[in-house]
Amino acid sequence: MNNKIKVERAVNNLTQEQLAEKVSVTRQTINAIELKKFVPSTVLALKICRVFNKSLDEVFSLEESD
Amino acid sequence: MKSLLLPHKYKLIGWVLLVPSIVAGLFFMFVTELPFSPKIWTIGYFGQEFLSQPKSPIRLDKIELIPNLISVLLLIGGLLVMFSKEKKEDEYINQIRLNSLQNSVFFNYILLFFCIIFIHGIPFFHVMIYNLFTIILIYILRFHFLIYKNAINE
Numbered sequence: 001m002n003n004k005i006k007v008e009r010a011v012n013n014l015t016q017e018q019l020a021e022k023v024s025v026t027r028q029t030i031n032a033i034e035l036k037k038f039v040p041s042t043v044l045a046l047k048i049c050r051v052f053n054k055s056l057d058e059v060f061s062l063e064e065s066d
Numbered sequence: 067m068k069s070l071l072l073p074h075k076y077k078l079i080g081w082v083l084l085v086p087s088i089v090a091g092l093f094f095m096f097v098t099e100l101p102f103s104p105k106i107w108t109i110g111y112f113g114q115e116f117l118s119q120p121k122s123p124i125r126l127d128k129i130e131l132i133p134n135l136i137s138v139l140l141l142i143g144g145l146l147v148m149f150s151k152e153k154k155e156d157e158y159i160n161q162i163r164l165n166s167l168q169n170s171v172f173f174n175y176i177l178l179f180f181c182i183i184f185i186h187g188i189p190f191f192h193v194m195i196y197n198l199f200t201i202i203l204i205y206i207l208r209f210h211f212l213i214y215k216n217a218i219n220e
Contacts, residue, residue, distance in 0.1 A: 028216050029158035038158050 002061045006034050008052040023047040072150045080146025084206075087140035091199075094133060104131040137198070144202035152213075162212045170205035 009019055016034075020027045023044060032038035033048075040048070049059050105128040115121050152159050177200060181193040 025156040025158065026154045029156050032158050032216065038161060041157055044157060 001036070001039050001066055002063055003033060003036070004059050005030070005048060008054065008059060012052060014051075019048070019051060022051050069151075069155075070149060071155065072146065074151045074153055074155075076146045077150035077152075080143045080148075080150060083139050083143030084147055085143075087136050087143055088203075090132075090136045091140060094136065100132065105129060106131045140199055141202070144199065144206065147206055148202060148209075159213075162209060162216075166205050166209035166212060169208045170201050173204050174200045 005019075009016070014022075016027045016030045020030045023030075024047075025044065029038065029040075029044075033040050045056060045060055049056050052059060107126060108129050109124070109126050110129075111124050112121070112127050114123050174197070178193075178197060181190070181197075185193050
């Protein structure tokens with residue numbers, strides 16, 4: 001699954017640490033999602049979208065292989 | 067979702083029990099005869115005596131204190147380390163837990179498979195004893211390796 005978390009963080013001027021704090025996870029988790037090593041749960045994905053004030057498909061999208 | 071995990075503080079207690087037990091366990095691998103071997107009374111299943119007088123299989127009897135104590139402390143310590151939360155527990159850590167558990171069960175049985183094929187007689191008795199702890203130990207190694215790898219790969 002692709003995501004635009006890194007871009008959205010830059011737009012909203014947030015560090016990984018700050019985003020992690022807002023959605024109650026560790027910075028490593030945000031890093032793993034950005035590097036596509038970890039696919040977040042629906043709940044976490046929705047929380048991240050709420051921080052950026054975006055809809056789910058604006059931040060996350062399916063890959064060919066999904 | 068309800069979790070079986072204990073609070074993070076139990077992890078430290080787990081390490082304090084586990085590390086000395088592993089060291090003592092390794093020591094016992096090489097030194098089987100101690101100059102002193104205290105015994106304690108316990109009640110439990112001892113099986114039926116074969117050629118001597120028949121005794122009840124469940125009875126009060128003496129057992130070796132040190133090897134049994136080491137095994138119990140190793141299991142308690144290992145389980146506390148395994149089932150205590152990290153400082154900040156989240157779904158990614160949970161996935162690492164699941165991955166480590168799958169790996170440890172898999173490698174444990176691969177190891178056992180080769181031991182069954184290549185180790186016979188009395189030495190296999192030792193394999194059975196070490197096998198009591200391999201899932202816990204492989205899990206702990208794998209889990210902390212993945213956490214460490216994730217921390218340095220940033």
